Amino acid sequence: MDLSDGVGNLHLMVEAAALNPAADSSNAQKDIPPADMLRMNQQMSNQCFEMAVQLQAGKSKRSCSTSQADRDLPDYVKELERVKTPNFNSTLILHRMQMWHAIGETLKRNDSEAVALKAGNDLCMALCSQIKLVQQESKVLQDEITEVQKKRLEMKRLIHENMKEMEDLKSKKEHGDTEKYKAALEKGQGNLEKYRKMSVMTQNVLRGIILACKINWMDDPKLRDIVMTLEDLPFSD
Amino acid sequence: MSLLKPFSKLPGLNTANILLVESEEQFQQSLADGLVEETAVTVNVRLAKSLPLPKENEESRPRIDLVVFIINLTSELSFQSAEASLKYLDPGYFLGKVCFMVTNARNASVPTERLDAVRKLAAALHCPLLFAEDQTPDGVTNATKRLLSILKVSAGLVPMATALYLSSLTSCTVPPDIDQPSFD
Numbered sequence: 001m002d003l004s005d006g007v008g009n010l011h012l013m014v015e016a017a018a019l020n021p022a023a024d025s026s027n028a029q030k031d032i033p034p035a036d037m038l039r040m041n042q043q044m045s046n047q048c049f050e051m052a053v054q055l056q057a058g059k060s061k062r063s064c065s066t067s068q069a070d071r072d073l074p075d076y077v078k079e080l081e082r083v084k085t086p087n088f089n090s091t092l093i094l095h096r097m098q099m100w101h102a103i104g105e106t107l108k109r110n111d112s113e114a115v116a117l118k119a120g121n122d123l124c125m126a127l128c129s130q131i132k133l134v135q136q137e138s139k140v141l142q143d144e145i146t147e148v149q150k151k152r153l154e155m156k157r158l159i160h161e162n163m164k165e166m167e168d169l170k171s172k173k174e175h176g177d178t179e180k181y182k183a184a185l186e187k188g189q190g191n192l193e194k195y196r197k198m199s200v201m202t203q204n205v206l207r208g209i210i211l212a213c214k215i216n217w218m219d220d221p222k223l224r225d226i227v228m229t230l231e232d233l234p235f236s237d
Numbered sequence: 238m239s240l241l242k243p244f245s246k247l248p249g250l251n252t253a254n255i256l257l258v259e260s261e262e263q264f265q266q267s268l269a270d271g272l273v274e275e276t277a278v279t280v281n282v283r284l285a286k287s288l289p290l291p292k293e294n295e296e297s298r299p300r301i302d303l304v305v306f307i308i309n310l311t312s313e314l315s316f317q318s319a320e321a322s323l324k325y326l327d328p329g330y331f332l333g334k335v336c337f338m339v340t341n342a343r344n345a346s347v348p349t350e351r352l353d354a355v356r357k358l359a360a361a362l363h364c365p366l367l368f369a370e371d372q373t374p375d376g377v378t379n380a381t382k383r384l385l386s387i388l389k390v391s392a393g394l395v396p397m398a399t400a401l402y403l404s405s406l407t408s409c410t411v412p413p414d415i416d417q418p419s420f421d
Contacts (some may be wrong), residue, residue: 039394040251046393047248053401054244054329077405088397 204231243334244326246300252279253392254299259307260286260318264340264371269306269339271381274326275286278394288322301391303400305336307369307386310347315347316355323362331362333400334391337409338367338380353416359409366409 107114135143174195210217217223255272257265269282278298280405281299290298295336304326309315319337326335337359342352359366367383386409389398 036251042396043251043393044248046396046399049401050393050401051244053399080405081401084402089257091397 206230239310239367240325240327241288241301241304241330243301243329243392248300248302248393249279249281251394252281252299253388254281254283254302255388256283256285256289256301256304257303257307258285258319259309260314260315260330261309262286262309264309264369264377267371267377268381269382271377272385272388276387278348278389278392282289285410286323287318290325301334303334303336303384304330305338307338307340308352310355311344313351315352320358333402333404334366335362336367336384336387338369338384340369340371342368343370344370356411356415357407360411363404365404365407405421 103117106117206226210223210227215223217227245261248386257268258267265284269284270353272280272282281300283301306319306322308319310313337355341354341389356366359360365387369380373381390393390403393399
């Protein structure tokens with residue numbers, strides 16, 4: 001097939017070109033740093049991989065409907081994710097190991113870079129111990145703050161309780177007073193009623209006596225005073 | 238047959254080639270200006286009104302890593318032109334080397350059916366659908382950044398990621414209730 005042939009040819013050409021960067025005329029003059037060359041190498045290998053995938057897809061052709069393919073697609077994607085994640089994690093671990101190995105090798109070599117690395121390392125250690133000290137101090141301060149806050153809360157609670165007690169007592173006192181007062185008041189009123197009735201009765205009796213005796217009470221000043229006071233209270237209830 | 242093929246030419250070293258297809262030819266200019274400012278990689282931007290591309294440039298044209306269709310939602314012509322251009326792309330492109338970019342999605346005069354149609358098209362082709370704001374420089378910068386990240390993967394510049402893998406993560410999906418009327 002035309003497509004797969006073309007892609008296959010290109011694949012070979014790209015691999016050849018990647019293995020032989022000096023043959024690439026556009027970059028012959030520049031002095032490319034090795035990191036850039038590694039990057040370009042990776043780019044080319046990526047492209048080769050894509051073309052290889054295309055070739056693979058072209059080879060294994062089977063006919064199935066789009067709906068079937070759509071149904072299969074999420075399963076394949078999940079499978080891909082399942083495989084890709086541990087691969088990625090392992091690559092990260094590998095990179096880390098490589099980096100540590102490189103650092104170790106530099107330190108062993110004991111040249112200017114190693115000296116710089118060691119100085120950096122010492123600075124890191126000093127900063128870390130400082131950080132630890134400061135963190136401990138801040139922890140102590142934080143604990144003190146927590147204690148003070150607890151005491152404050154306790155105080156607030158006590159104040160609240162005391163206020164409530166005071167309110168209760170105040171209302172109870174007024175109420176208690178009124179009750180005793182009420183009892184006394186009623187008793188007094190009862191007494192007053194009793195004596196009032198007695199005095200009304202006595203006055204009525206005296207009035208009756210004076211009228212029956214037919215005394216001329218207006219001439220005698222003492223009698224007149226007594227009769228005047230008889231009119232203070234009503235005749236009958 | 239003037240199909241644009243993804244693998245018919247050699248890839249460029251440390252370069253990424255992008256083709257912006259827009260029938261209004263407005264937004265692609267500002268996007269292009271933003272894209273070429275990238276310094277780590279040489280970005281070549283080709284502009285086109287629609288596909289098929291003219292035969293005269295066939296030889297000098299580099300291999301295109303990413304084809305972006307810019308659709309302005311306020312004009313039906315834009316959508317139809319993009320749809321018609323899709324026929325001139327080799328199917329190999331739809332494995333992660335095609336992207337749809339939509340502008341003016343927030344415009345009130347846009348009928349909801351058009352956006353739904355674009356969504357369905359992007360989902361059927363398993364392509365990412367980006368929304369861009371082309372009136373402000375900030376919007377253009379944001380759109381440029383997103384296009385650059387997809388372009389870098391398509392051109393193979395990101396280790397451990399290929400265009401096909403990225404497309405399986407970023408492809409547009411259609412919500413299941415897209416045919417029901419929305420609250421307007």
